[in-house]
Structures are given as structure tokens and as C-alpha cells.
Amino acid sequence: MRRAVVTGTATVAGIVLLLSLKPHDGPGNSTVAKVISSGTSPSAAASAPSSPSTATGSGSSPAAAPSPSASAASRVVTGNAIDTRYGPVQVRVTLDSGKITKVDVLQYPAESHRDREINTYALPELNQEALAAQNARIDAVSGATYTSDGYTRSLQSALDQAGLT
Amino acid sequence: MISLIRRSLPSVALAAIGVGAAGVLALWWRDTPAIRGAAGWLTGAGQITGLLAGYAAPVLLLLMARIPLLERELGADRLARWHARGGRWMVGLVLAHLLTITWGYALTDGRGLLAEGVRLVFDYPEMLKATLGTLLLLGVGAVSAAAARRRLSYELWYYLHLATYLAVALAFGHQLANGAQLGDGPGRALWYLLYLGTAALLGWYRLLVPFRHDRRHRLRVAEIRPEGPGVVSVFLTGRRLDELHAEAGQFFRLQFQTPGLRWAANPYSLSAPPHPDFLRFTVKSLGSHSAALARLPLGTRVLAEGPYGAFTARRLTTDRTTPGLPARTAAAPARVPAMAGAGLPGSGPYAPLPVRGRRRGGPPVLLLGAGVGITPLRALFETLPGEVTLVQRARRPEDVLFRAELAAVATARGARVHELLGSRAEVGDLGRALARLVPGLARHEVFLCGPDALTAEAVRSLRAAGVRRIHHESFSF
Amino acid sequence: MTEPPVFRHAEPVMGTVFSFAIRRPGDTPGLGDVLRAVLARLHRIDEVFSTYRPDSQISRLERAELTLAQCDPEVAEVLARCREVAAETDGWFTDRPAGRLDPSGWVKGWAVEEASRALAAAGWTDHSVTGGGDVQTSGGPWRIGIAHPLRPGTLLTVLTGHDFAVATSGTAERGPHILDPHTGRPATGLASLTLTGRRLSRTDAWATAAFAMGPSRALAWAATRPGTEALAVLPDGTTRHTPGLSAYLAPGQH
Numbered sequence: 001m002r003r004a005v006v007t008g009t010a011t012v013a014g015i016v017l018l019l020s021l022k023p024h025d026g027p028g029n030s031t032v033a034k035v036i037s038s039g040t041s042p043s044a045a046a047s048a049p050s051s052p053s054t055a056t057g058s059g060s061s062p063a064a065a066p067s068p069s070a071s072a073a074s075r076v077v078t079g080n081a082i083d084t085r086y087g088p089v090q091v092r093v094t095l096d097s098g099k100i101t102k103v104d105v106l107q108y109p110a111e112s113h114r115d116r117e118i119n120t121y122a123l124p125e126l127n128q129e130a131l132a133a134q135n136a137r138i139d140a141v142s143g144a145t146y147t148s149d150g151y152t153r154s155l156q157s158a159l160d161q162a163g164l165t
Numbered sequence: 166m167i168s169l170i171r172r173s174l175p176s177v178a179l180a181a182i183g184v185g186a187a188g189v190l191a192l193w194w195r196d197t198p199a200i201r202g203a204a205g206w207l208t209g210a211g212q213i214t215g216l217l218a219g220y221a222a223p224v225l226l227l228l229m230a231r232i233p234l235l236e237r238e239l240g241a242d243r244l245a246r247w248h249a250r251g252g253r254w255m256v257g258l259v260l261a262h263l264l265t266i267t268w269g270y271a272l273t274d275g276r277g278l279l280a281e282g283v284r285l286v287f288d289y290p291e292m293l294k295a296t297l298g299t300l301l302l303l304g305v306g307a308v309s310a311a312a313a314r315r316r317l318s319y320e321l322w323y324y325l326h327l328a329t330y331l332a333v334a335l336a337f338g339h340q341l342a343n344g345a346q347l348g349d350g351p352g353r354a355l356w357y358l359l360y361l362g363t364a365a366l367l368g369w370y371r372l373l374v375p376f377r378h379d380r381r382h383r384l385r386v387a388e389i390r391p392e393g394p395g396v397v398s399v400f401l402t403g404r405r406l407d408e409l410h411a412e413a414g415q416f417f418r419l420q421f422q423t424p425g426l427r428w429a430a431n432p433y434s435l436s437a438p439p440h441p442d443f444l445r446f447t448v449k450s451l452g453s454h455s456a457a458l459a460r461l462p463l464g465t466r467v468l469a470e471g472p473y474g475a476f477t478a479r480r481l482t483t484d485r486t487t488p489g490l491p492a493r494t495a496a497a498p499a500r501v502p503a504m505a506g507a508g509l510p511g512s513g514p515y516a517p518l519p520v521r522g523r524r525r526g527g528p529p530v531l532l533l534g535a536g537v538g539i540t541p542l543r544a545l546f547e548t549l550p551g552e553v554t555l556v557q558r559a560r561r562p563e564d565v566l567f568r569a570e571l572a573a574v575a576t577a578r579g580a581r582v583h584e585l586l587g588s589r590a591e592v593g594d595l596g597r598a599l600a601r602l603v604p605g606l607a608r609h610e611v612f613l614c615g616p617d618a619l620t621a622e623a624v625r626s627l628r629a630a631g632v633r634r635i636h637h638e639s640f641s642f
Numbered sequence: 643m644t645e646p647p648v649f650r651h652a653e654p655v656m657g658t659v660f661s662f663a664i665r666r667p668g669d670t671p672g673l674g675d676v677l678r679a680v681l682a683r684l685h686r687i688d689e690v691f692s693t694y695r696p697d698s699q700i701s702r703l704e705r706a707e708l709t710l711a712q713c714d715p716e717v718a719e720v721l722a723r724c725r726e727v728a729a730e731t732d733g734w735f736t737d738r739p740a741g742r743l744d745p746s747g748w749v750k751g752w753a754v755e756e757a758s759r760a761l762a763a764a765g766w767t768d769h770s771v772t773g774g775g776d777v778q779t780s781g782g783p784w785r786i787g788i789a790h791p792l793r794p795g796t797l798l799t800v801l802t803g804h805d806f807a808v809a810t811s812g813t814a815e816r817g818p819h820i821l822d823p824h825t826g827r828p829a830t831g832l833a834s835l836t837l838t839g840r841r842l843s844r845t846d847a848w849a850t851a852a853f854a855m856g857p858s859r860a861l862a863w864a865a866t867r868p869g870t871e872a873l874a875v876l877p878d879g880t881t882r883h884t885p886g887l888s889a890y891l892a893p894g895q896h
Contacts, residue, residue, distance in 0.1 A: 007254055018190065019209045022200045138800055139648075139663055140772040142808040142836065143789025 174238045182224055189220045192355070196346040207269030212345060214262035219340045219356070221255040222333045223363035230363070231370045231418070236473045241416075241432065242638060249309075256306040259299060291338035298335030301328050323429055375420065375430075375468040381405060384467040386421070387443060389459060396566060397459045398436060398447045401467055409472060411439035412479070413544035414612075417471035419446070426457055430470060434541040436567075438548045439472075447540050447566070476541055476638040478549050481527060481610065527551060528634070531609040533599070533623060535559060538615030539566050541638070545612060546574055546582075553580045554603050558595075558619065560588055589622075596626030607631030614638055646768075649673065653681050656688045656753065658774040664761065665768040665781070676764040680757045687756070690714055691749045693742075704743040724748050727847045731863070735851035751809055751846025754778045758842075776809040776849075778842040791834035791875050798875065801890040807842035811835050811853035831856030836873040837864060838890060845870065857882065 078092045193209075193216055200209050228235070228248045235244060271281035286296050308325050337360055346352045378384075381404070388400040401419075411417075416434040420427065436447035450456040529552035534542040539557055543566075546555050555575070559565045565584055575582040583602045585592060592598050600606045611632055613623055620637050627635055651662040664673065690713075692698045699717055702708045710718055724737035724745050737745040754773040758780055761769050768781030777786050782804035790798040791812045801808060812834035835853045839845035848870065852860040857874055864872035864884055871887040 003250070004253060004257075008257060011254070011258070015210050015213050018194070018213060019200055019206055022197060022209070024200050024205075138785045138787035138797075140661060140770050140777050140784070141775075141787045141789055141797075142772070142777050142801075142810045143775045143791075143812075143834075 175243065178235070178239060185224065186217060186220060188355075189216050192216065192346045192352045196352070202272075204269050204272035207265045207272065209269075211262055211264075211266030211269050214258045214265065215340070215344065216346065218255055218258040218262055219336075219344070220359070221251060221258065222336070223359050225251050225255060226330070226333065226363050226367060230366050231374075231470055231473075232366060233370075237475065240475055240638065241473050252306070252309070256302065259302060263299065289339075290342040292343070294335040295339035298332040301332035301335070305329050305332065323431075327428070371430075371470075375470050378470070379466065379468050382409065382469070384444070384469050386461050386463055386465040386467060388463065389461055391459075392447060393566065394563065395450045396447065397450070398445055399433075399458060399461070401444045401446070401469075402442060403444075406439065406444060407441050409439070411435060411444070411472040412477045413438040413548045414477040414541045415472040415474040416541065417444070417446075417469045418473070420468040420470075421458070421461060422466040422468065423457075423461060430468070432473070434474075434537075435472075435544045436540040438544050447543075449537050449566075474541075474638060476545075476612070476614065476636065478545065480612075480636045481530070481549070481551075528608050528610045529554070529605070531556065531599075531603055531606070531611045533558065533611060533613050533615075535615035535619050536564075538613075538619075540614075542612065542614055543567050543571065546571065546580065547578075553578075554583070554609070555580065556583045556585055556599065556602060558585045558592075558615065560586070562586060594626055595623055596630035596632075599627070600630055607633075610634040610636075612636050651677060653684070655681070655684050656692065656750070656774065657694065660684060660754070660757065660771065660773040662757075662761075663770045663772075663784075664766050666766070672764070673766065676761065676766065680760045683760065684753055684757060687716075687749065687753045690717065691720070691745065693744050693746060700743060700745065720745050720748055720752065723752075723843070724847075727844065727851065731848065731851035734854050735847050747850040748843060748847045750774045751776050751778075751807075752843035754846075755807070755842040776807070776842055776846050778807045779803070780805055782806075788836055788873065792877075792879055798881070799873070799891065801836075801838060801887075802892060803838070803890050805840070806890075807839050807845045809837050809839075809842060809846035809849040811849040830877070832860065833875040833877050833879075835860055835875075837870055838872075838887070839867075839870045 074097075075095045076092060077095060190213065193213055197209065197212075200206055225248055228244045228251070267278060267282045267285060270285065271278050276284070286292050305325055305328055308322060341347050341353060341356060344352075344356075347356050384401045384403040386399060387402040388398075390398045390400065392398050413435065416432045418430040418432050420430045433446040433448065435444060437445040448455050448458050450459060530549055532542040532546055532549075532553065532555040534540075534555075535558040542555060546553060555571060557565055557571070562584075565586075568584075571582045574580065585598060585602065596606070603609065606627075607630060609632060611627060611634065613620055613627075613635055614637060615623075624635055624637070646665045649662075649664045649666060651664075653660045653662075662677070666673070688698075689695070690699045693700060695701060699708060699713045703710065703713060703717065710721070721737060724735070724747075727735045727748065728737070735747060737743065737748065739747075750773065754771050754776055755778050757773075758769065758771045758778040761767075761771070762780050770777060770779040770784045770786075775789075777784075779786070783802050784804070784806075785800055785802045786808045787800050788798040788808070788810060812832075832853055835849055837845050837849040837852065839848070848864070848867065852864055852872065855863060857876055861872050861874060861882055861884055864870050871884045871890065873881065873883040873887055875881050
């Protein structure tokens with residue numbers, strides 16, 4: 001009996017140790033860029049990762065650099081990897097003359113059944129109709145889905161970074 | 166040097182198991198970038214416990230696969246002990262795994278524990294089988310717990326225990342389908358190797374080898390001879406028995422091919438030195454299984470695995486300065502011309518006896534046994550060279566086995582045999598009692614065999630009496 | 643067509659991201675300070691009202707570690723507003739879903755509205771603030787896309803207007819979590835419901851309540867609210883809306 005207690009305790013201690021040695025911020029630690037204004041590339045300023053359980057953002061000061069929008073020929077802007085509870089989601093947007101022509105989802109958890117299960121309610125698949133949204137030149141998106149946590153945020157962040165009107 | 170390596174083999178084996186476990190944990194380490202939140206901690210713990218349990222299962226099965234190298238070097242009793250302890254640890258891991266994974270997933274998905282559990286079982290691949298396997302495993306675990314086990318006959322416990330094979334097979338699929346670290350790459354390959362390798366070894370040593378043995382040696386029950394109240398000797402005959410290379414002190418696992426006994430491969434010690442024409446085993450009817458042996462039809466086929474056991478003359482210390490007989494030669498049974506006429510010999514001795522008197526090099530030997538432990542000692546008594554004394558410990562005179570045989574052997578070879586009768590209270594300190602019977606006790610090399618309680622006490626008091634070399638084999642498997 | 647440049651900022655808080663789009667003709671003196679103050683307020687609201695934090699005032703109030711009098715005055719105000727909305731919605735809105743104190747149905751929209759109010763007070767009157775999928779605009783015109791609840795990644799439609807708020811409630815978020823307060827069981831009649839109105843706090847709370855009402859009742863009830871329009875998506879994908887919604891739709895849109 002005593003041996004069982006010792007091995008049990010040792011096992012638990014070992015597992016806790018192993019878990020504690022890993023970093024506790026996710027990959028693509030969601031640093032949301034403070035967008036300056038349209039036309040400039042994103043400047044990364046640190047802010048804390050967001051998750052429902054520890055919802056703090058450290059608001060650093062926004063830098064207001066007012067340069068008028070220069071619509072470059074073709075640009076690729078990568079939204080930040082937004083840390084959802086299921087894993088990082090990241091979107092990349094290609095712009096031609098200020099209009100989104102292509103949206104790629106760079107990161108989403110998809111490997112196991114578990115990931116796919118989570119995806120069914122956490123991550124949408126992008127398709128051309130999303131581009132139609134941009135062609136409609138929206139300013140913001142209202143939605144009830146959890147995608148607002150993952151996808152929409154990422155798309156929003158891409159929009160934010162591109163400084164699109 | 167060789168003996169040093171051989172003595173450290175148990176540690177080497179344990180170290181190898183540990184290295185394997187570390188490798189499995191490395192898989193997890195490599196695959197996990199970060200732990201996020203309480204759900205992350207729980208799911209991580211669930212993955213770790215799952216990986217360790219999935220690794221432990223084939224390892225535990227391998228311990229019982231009757232691999233000759235392991236049986237020889239580690240001994241069946243040690244293997245059984247490791248298996249039992251490891252099995253308990255594994256059941257704990259499985260329970261922890263269940264709980265932490267369900268809880269971790271539940272937190273992530275925002276569901277209640279029960280709802281998440283139901284979803285896990287019914288919606289995830291391979292999980293129905295895994296659940297069934299887990300229930301089987303936990304059932305076996307519960308049944309094996311000491312408290313329950315006391316109430317079950319050995320046979321029933323044994324058959325239930327076989328369900329673990331099924332449990333492991335059922336749970337294999339879900340590890341590959343859902344284990345995040347086993348999805349592809351080295352993890353998956355490793356898992357296949359581990360499980361398929363174990364299955365192959367099990368098939369080879371537990372099914373194929375006995376089958377080939379049977380084809381080759383054709384062991385059959387030749388005679389069931391009552392030796393005393395509740396005691397019978399079983400004589401097996403067959404072909405090419407000398408090719409088995411059995412030695413006195415060893416045991417076989419025998420599967421009697423008769424309804425009710427077919428699947429149990431229980432261990433039986435040779436109760437006489439192996440003879441070219443027969444093998445003798447002596448059994449006390451302890452459970453319904455042993456009692457059934459007394460009623461075995463003659464000619465029953467017997468599947469045998471073995472011989473096993475390191476409780477043999479090879480353990481004897483030889484004085485290296487004196488060119489004495491190498492232990493091997495001393496223990497090999499000489500070729501005896503087959504008995505003329507039908508039938509098996511009467512009671513022993515069966516083999517030509519060793520030379521009278523002192524063996525060149527090496528201390529005198531004391532064989533100390535009780536209960537069913539006297540069986541291998543009876544075989545050793547006939548063949549161990551040198552000065553040998555046998556002491557049989559029993560509560561009452563009627564509990565003594567082989568009285569006449571032992572006396573005959575003792576007379577024939579000039580050895581001594583004693584009986585130490587009485588309850589523990591009456592006998593008192595075992596070491597002191599023995600010292601009275603056996604002059605120069607401390608100089609003796611002791612071979613000890615009997616129930617665990619006796620062996621533990623004996624080792625203690627023998628050491629207290631100054632005995633340095635004690636060999637014993639546990640019979641509690 | 644040249645439009646005034648838009649200053650954008652995104653801030654993770656309250657478990658989601660708040661996006662700011664502020665139109666300004668030229669330089670933005672002082673915008674940094676204003677924004678800093680607004681963000682601080684949002685974080686403060688989170689500290690007080692988050693049900694995910696065991697040490698927030700709401701959580702401690704729920705556990706009776708604090709009395710209402712000991713909390714920030716805003717807490718009493720928020721709870722009072724919740725009661726009002728409950729009355730307005732015949733109990734379909736509640737600040738005690740499943741028995742636990744949780745005014746998030748009000749707090750979410752109210753926080754966005756507070757941010758918008760602060761910006762306007764500082765002189766930045768042409769802006770849109772989005773938080774948790776709900777939008778409060780000031781000035782305009784602002785074009786707000788509505789995410790399709792059944793086809794993620796696509797838009798259902800685009801609503802355009804001035805000085806209006808858009809709030810959407812739905813089931814895609816963590817499964818059916820909006821409970822019918824009368825039966826205690828999840829409301830499943832709608833895939834999503836979008837309400838427009840003047841101020842987001844009420845619009846958002848009403849959207850939550852109306853969602854629980856189910857398709858027929860929701861639109862009928864929304865129609866009784868002046869200044870409020872509704873757009874509903876049923877689980878099979880069909881859409882229904884109040885007649886007044888066409889004011890927000892561009893010509894040619896359905």
C-alpha cells in the first residue's frame with residue numbers, strides 16, 4: 001500500500017513537472033498590432049494574449065502616425081495569429097489597389113478528429129464569397145458565431161492592419 | 166565477470182523499460198508547443214497518462230510472454246512481481262487518463278463533464294471499443310485486488326485475467342486514432358512496432374512454442390499415483406525428453422488438454438530429476454484445479470512450456486581455486502538404460518546418485534522446504550553433488566511429503582534428512598532450531614523453497630545465524 | 643471616390659477583440675490619449691463584470707462575498723437595466739441564465755456603447771466600435787457586414803446606416819447556449835437574429851431575448867419596438883426580416 005502511494009505521488013509530481021516546463025502562452029501569441037493608418041505596414045506592439053479565462057489586454061499606447069493612404073499595387077498583409085481556445089488561427093490577405101483579391105487561411109488546427117471537431121464550431125472555411133464582402137467594402141462585421149473569436153477577428157485584424165476603408 | 170553481468174540483468178531490464186517510457190514522454194514533449202489554461206493542463210495530463218498507459222500495456226504483456234531469456238535471467242517469480250506491480254500502476258494511469266481527458270475536453274468545449282464523456286464515447290473514432298476495453302481492464306483490476314482475489318478460486322481469477330489480452334487489443338485502435346502524438350511520423354511507427362512486436366512474441370512463445378513442443382515431445386499423462394492424503398504424483402511420458410534439457414529444481418508450465426483445464430498453464434515443479442523416459446510432478450490438491458488433476462484420464466495430452474527456473478545446481482558456489490567439476494556436468498542426468506518391461510519405476514531414487522561424500526570445492530548444502538516447496542528440493546536432493554542435508558518443515562507428521570523416498574535417497578547417497586515439526590510457536594526461532602539439527606549451519610549454502618511467509622522468516626533467521634548464501638524461489642505466482 | 647482616412651485599432655479584452663474604426667480628416671491630435679482612456683475603461687468594465695474571473699465584483703457578488711452596496715455603482719445600474727429589459731421582453735431576457743448571475747447579455751453591448759460615447763464626447767463623432775460581434779456606429783455612413791451563421795466565412799448581407807447599432811445573437815457560439823428562460827432549455831428555433839437600433843446596450847440585450855423567443859415571436863416582438871428592425875435566419879437557411887429593414891439595405895439587395 002505504501003509503495004502504491006509513493007509511486008502514485010511520484011507519477012503525479014512527474015506529470016505536473018513535465019507540464020509546467022512547457023510555455024504557457026500559445027504559439028502565435030496573439031499580439032495584435034496597433035494599426036497606424038491606411039497604407040503603412042503593421043507595427044507590432046505587444047499586448048497580452050486573450051482568452052476568456054484571463055481576459056486582460058495590456059493597452060499600450062496607440063501610435064498615431066497620420067500618413068494618407070497610398071494605394072500600392074499589390075500587397076500581402078498577414079493578420080496576426082489569433083489565439084483561440086482551440087489553437088491559433090491566422091489569415092493572410094492579398095490586396096490589389098486597396099481591394100482584397102485573395103484570402104488564405106494560414107493557420108488553423110485541423111489534424112485530428114479532435115481538431116476537426118473543434119473546427120466545426122470554431123473556424124469557417126473561407127471562400128470567394130468572403131471576397132465579395134470586401135468588394136462590398138464593409139467597415140466591420142457583425143456576427144454571432146464563435147468565428148468572431150477566430151476567423152472574424154483575424155479577418156478584422158487583417159482589415160485593421162491594411163487600414164482599409 | 167559474467168556473473169556480474171548476470172546479476173545486474175534485472176537492473177538493466179528495469180533501466181530499459183525506463184528508457185522506453187522516457188522515449189514515449191519525449192514524443193509528447195516534441196509534439197506539444199504550449200499549455201494554455203486549465204484545459205491545457207488537463208488535456209496535457211490526459212495525453213501523458215494515456216501515452217504511459219499505452220506503453221505499459223505491451224510491456225506488461227511482454228513480461229508474461231515466457232520469453233526464454235527473461236525467464237532464465239529474471240526468473241518467473243520476479244517477472245510475475247513486476248507484472249503485478251506494473252499492472253496496478255497501469256490501472257491507475259488509465260483512470261487518471263479517463264478523468265483528465267474528459268475534463269480537459271469539457272472545459273475546452275464548454276460542456277458538462279457527463280455530456281462530454283458521452284460525446285467522447287459515441288462520436289470519436291474507436292472509442293466504443295476503447296470503452297469496452299477499459300471496462301474489461303478495470304474489471305480485471307478489481308478482481309485482482311487482494312481483497313477480491315482471496316474470495317475467488319485461483320482458476321477463476323486466472324481466466325478473468327486472460328480478458329486483459331482482449332482489453333489491450335480493443336484499446337489499441339483509439340490510441341492511434343485519437344492520440345495527438347501518434348497521428349503520424351515516428352510515434353505511430355513506434356506504436357505499431359511495440360504492439361505488433363509484442364503480439365508476435367506472445368504468439369511465438371505462448372502458442373507456437375508449446376505447439377511445437379507438443380509435436381516434438383508428445384507429452385501424455387502416463388500415471389497418476391497417490392502419494393498420501395491429498396497428494397498425487399503425475400507421471401508424464403513422451404519422446405525425446407532429454408532434448409528438453411530439464412534440470413532438477415526446475416518447473417514446467419503444463420496445460421492439460423482436458424475440459425476445464427485446457428487454458429490454464431500453471432507451473433509445476435519436477436519432483437524427481439528429469440529422466441529420459443518420464444517427467445514426474447507432484448501436486449497437493451489446493452484448488453479445484455489441482456484436485457481435478459487427480460482425476461485426469463490417462464493418456465491426456467499435455468502442452469508444456471519450459472523448463473523454467475533458475476533454482477538449480479547451477480547456483481552452487483564452486484571454489485574457483487580448485488578445479489572442481491563444472492556445475493553443468495555435475496547436474497546433468499546421466500544416461501540411464503530404459504527400464505525393461507512395461508510401466509514406470511516405483512518410487513525413487515531414479516537416477517544414478519552422485520558420488521558419496523564431500524564435493525571438491527564448495528560448502529555443504531542445506532535444502533530447506535515446506536509444503537509444496539519440498540517438490541523441487543526432492544529433485545535436487547537426488548542430484549546435488551557434495552554434502553547435502555535436507556530439512557522439511559511441517560506442522561504435523563501427516564503433512565510431511567516423500568518421507569520414504571527421501572529416506573531412501575539419504576541412505577543411498579550418505580546424505581542426511583530431517584523433519585522439523587510443530588507450529589511456529591513450538592519451533593521458535595527457525596535459525597536456532599536448524600542450528601541444532603545441522604551442525605555448522607553458518608557454513609552451509611541454503612536452497613530454500615516454500616510459502617512466502619516461511620521464506621521471509623527463514624531468510625531473516627538464517628542470516629541472523631550467520632548463513633551467507635541463500636537461494637530461494639518464490640512460489641506465489 | 644475619396645473617403646477620409648480611417649484610423650483603426652484592435653484591442654483584445656473581455657475574451658474577444660474590440661475594433662475601432664475612426665474617420666478623421668487629417669491629423670489626430672489627442673486621439674491617442676482619448677483612446678487610451680477608452681481602453682482603460684473597457685478593461686475596468688471587464689475587471690468588474692467578467693463572470694470568467696472569480697475575483698470580479700460580479701462573481702464575488704454572486705458568491706455573497708460582497709453586497710450590492712459594496713460594489714461599484716455601475717453594478718447596481720447594470721442590474722437595474724437588466725431588470726428593465728426583462729420587463730420589456732416579458733422575461734425572455736434574464737440576468738440569471740440557468741440560475742447564475744450573469745449580466746453579460748447587457749454588459750457586452752453596453753461596453754461597446756460606452757466606448758463609443760466616450761469617443762464622441764471627446765469630439766471623435768465619426769466612428770464605429772465593434773466588440774464581440776456587435777457594432778455601435780456614430781456618424782457614417784458605415785457599412786456593416788452580417789456574418790452568415792450557417793456558411794462560415796460568408797456574409798449574409800450588408801447593412802448601411804448612420805448612427806445606428808447592430809447586434810447579432812446566434813447558436814454557433816459554443817452550441818445552444820442561449821436558454822429559453824421559461825423552460826430552461828436551449829433555444830433552437832433560429833440560427834441567428836440580428837437587430838438594429840439606436841443604442842447598442844439595449845439592442846444587444848433585446849437581440850439575446852428575441853433570439854430565445856424563436857422565429858415567429860421574435861420578429862413580431864421586434865416590430866413592436868420603435869426604431870428597431872430585425873433580420874432572422876432559420877436553421878434551414880431561410881431568412882426573414884421586418885419590413886423596415888429595407889431602409890438599411892442598398893437598392894438591389896434582398
